[in-house]
Amino acid sequence: MSQQSAHFASFLIKTCLITLAMVAAANSQAKEVEYEIKGMKCGACVDSIKEKVCGQKGVTKCNVEVGKMTLTLDDKNAPSDDKISSLVKDAGHFKVIKSTPVTSQGH
Numbered sequence: 001m002s003q004q005s006a007h008f009a010s011f012l013i014k015t016c017l018i019t020l021a022m023v024a025a026a027n028s029q030a031k032e033v034e035y036e037i038k039g040m041k042c043g044a045c046v047d048s049i050k051e052k053v054c055g056q057k058g059v060t061k062c063n064v065e066v067g068k069m070t071l072t073l074d075d076k077n078a079p080s081d082d083k084i085s086s087l088v089k090d091a092g093h094f095k096v097i098k099s100t101p102v103t104s105q106g107h
């Protein structure tokens with residue numbers, strides 16, 4: 001095998017593995033939850049919450065904006081609501097005041 005085709009083969013394998021991982025992620029039960037957060041004022045607040053919450057095991061998607069956080073949670077490994085509340089609290093003077101499951105039905 002030439003070096004170039006070996007390189008191409010390894011590229012194919014990587015692409016294949018990524019696709020498999022994506023399919024696995026899509027197949028596992030995921031839920032989306034929206035959190036209303038008190039005490040956030042600016043981008044720095046957003047960053048500190050992101051830092052605490054987004055890397056958690058079971059959090060597959062993490063979107064934080066001022067006053068609001070939307071997480072996609074992998075049902076199997078998802079942190080509990082209490083855990084998430086305490087992570088948000090640890091990030092600064094923030095408090096989860098409401099969490100609402102987002103249903104994709106009705107779209």
Ligand SMILES: [Cu+2]
Pocket residue numbers: 040041042043044045046
């Ligand atoms: Cu801030």
